Amino acid sequence: MPIHKILVVDDSKTELHHLSGLLGKRGYTVRTAENGDEALRRLAEDKPDLILMDVVMPGQNGFQLTRAITRDPRYADVPVIMCTSKSQETDKVWGMRQGARDYIVKPVDADELIAKIKVLD
Secondary structure, eight states: OOOOEEEEEOSOHHHHHHHHHHHHTTTOEEEEESSHHHHHHHHHHSOOSEEEEOSOOSSSOHHHHHHHHHTSTTTTTSOEEEEESOOOHHHHHHHHHTTOSEEEESSOOHHHHHHHHHHHO
């Protein structure tokens, strides 16, 4: 399934702005959410082709949200890339065990992110 629509979930407005600009310049349609509840609303409104998920957020964290999304039959086909400052190998392993397809550490390298998206495209 080609990737056109990307949902970016992050509680940092700076990070949302940065990632939206980076992806928008490359032709992707980007929607954003600042927390788990908002992300679930965005999912229900317009199913994305990919989700970029932060881990450290108030309320439901990115690991919990990824697990909920990837185990929901309505969204199980939407790949999730964890996009977080948590750089420990245990964090990466845990993220993948929650259903993430890939993991990228902030600050995000634009070429690395686009390469990871292309693999899923």
